[in-house]
Amino acid sequence: MALANCDRCGKLFNKTTRGICPNCVREEEQVFEEIKAYIRANDAATIEDVASAIGVDEELVLHYLQEGRLEITESLAYPCLNCGKSIKIGKYCKTCLEELESSMFGVASELKKKLDTKKATGAYFSQRDDFKKR
Ligand SMILES: [Zn+2]
Ligand SMILES: [Zn+2]
Known part of the structure; x- marks a missing residue:
């Protein structure tokens, strides 16, 4: 086992596959559950709404959306990294993905x-x- 500094809180911990300590993993899971619950209860919420309601960065919310672990409503659609079209999963829209793949x-x-x-x-x-x- 190797000791490492947690990427999130900086505390020393026994390094696992993740770069953050078990404490932070638990906290992140909690935040994720809060985001999920908030979106369920507020289906017109935008990324900004969710971020300010939970008290996290918009980028974190976007990160979870891009991972496809959240149910995405119309108001949560975010722009494709390439063409800016509204998408609900991944980082690029279908068209751009196809182009990237080809x-x-x-x-x-x-x-x-x-x-x-x-x-x-x-x-x-x-x-x-x-x-x-x-
Ligand atoms: Zn930590
Ligand atoms: Zn696109």
């Missing part, structure tokens, strides 16, 4: 942009000719 997105389009720039300066083609000669 890998024609992000790295690939960045690469294409670079190639297009090179093409415009002629560098791209001369490089390719060199390649063919070899």
